[in-house]
Amino acid sequence: MRGMKFSFLCRSKPEKTGKRVAIIGAGPAGLTAAGYLVCKGHDVDIYDKMPEPGGLMLFVIPEFRIPVERVRLGAKELEEEFEVTYYPKTKVMEGERQDEGDEFYERVVRLSELKEKYDAVLIATGIWNVRRIGIPGDDLEGIISPLELLFWIKGHELGYVPKEKVPDLKGKKVGIIGAGLTAVDVAFECNRLGAEVEIFYRRTIREAPAGAYEINILRNRGVKWFELVTPKRVIGENGRVKAIELLRTRLGEPDETGRRRPIPIPGSEFQVELDYLVFAIGMVSTPPVNGSYLATDRRGRIVVDSRHMTSVEGIFAAGDVVNGPTKVGRAIKDGLYTAVSIDKWLRGEL
């Protein structure tokens, strides 16, 4: 196997500019930006809170979609051929906030500190918090965050998580709410580990963001697909999930995303018994700031201008932390064009 070549634009390191760039977040956006910047002769250091670079590609997305080795070799090439230095297990933060995957970091560095030490800073920290649904019982034991569950499963396979942390899902009933890429991957992994999986979605398979193709593979594997249902409350017993109460929905007029809006039907409640419940209903941007150090929008995404620069001169941002949940290709695109801006800005052309 060959690694991804993040430095695909050049063969070897050109003459050094003497400029130093810190990148926060070693996902596809950060690594691709690093590849561009080293090809322009800048020195790049990458900070990430996880034990190794790769972001969601490495720690969440299943091996059959993106092989670990493909990402690992790519990150290693940047280190060995282009002198990129990684600072793993290092969370960058201005202010404080708990995010998913925080159990892996050992050090904290302040964003303002990096700004002082480097000529430019790029934030590419993605969407490492899970949206809460806000219904009664949504904090019961047995409700697992989709990211956490995937971290445990993949982290265990990568040797970072002890076996005891991975819940024994064999024969257990796992309910998943949502029908995006996350819901589907959680379903794949739980099914593989022997769970009885049921997916609950408020629209129909036609509107499902993961697409009918992926969902039908799961159905062929015995995953149950419930459409036109929405959760009303989680029912517990001794503090643990016992069942979920759902309402049937019907589709109304299209909403701002162009998909028909699901409308709950009053009086249509029914219950499904479960051992575990996963809300895969969306993820939230996690900028390395909590407070007013730099500008974010209503949904917590970092606000950037046409130069991909944040409200702080010299700090840029790219990838899902700016755009919300997208795909690897979109993160790579944003990483590339932001790196072009950083290079121009460092040369005084912007």
Place this chain on the structure above:
Amino acid sequence: MERKYLYLDYLTCIGCETCETVCAFIHDGNPNIRIYVTENKQYVPINCKHCDDAPCLRVCPTHAIYRDEDGAVRIHEEKCIGCLACLQVCPYGVPFYSLKVKAITKCDMCADRREEGLEPACALMCPAEAIQYGPLEIVLELVKERRAKNIPEHQRELSDEELERSVISGYSVL
């Protein structure tokens, strides 16, 4: 020089759009590899296969289409009269007419990059390792190695000969 192949394995592709992105990046925003979305929401990149027995090359009335030393099927822009015969016969609908260039444009297997000793960008950056580039033997080996990691639904019992035919896109035109 040895014939190179650029093979995109749909059984391995995850539709992440990275190939289209990097292709657009190095071509002023105009990618030669483009994602199409099927009815059941599979994201499918369509690109020139640089066919062994390329119908476009055979049909072109002005011999504007040629094969370079690495095996890439390319356009002599000044010879192209824009008759679109190549588009008519390409099984994948690949060639398109560029009003700016006033000729057909299509993937040239990253000709400029190859001159500098760099490989096609899409193959280097695809996170799923769905795009392989190189001599036939190596491509076949890498495709098989990668397919072994696929879920059973994305594995197929193909003979070596069948896989080879797919890689060289040598489905002979009857």
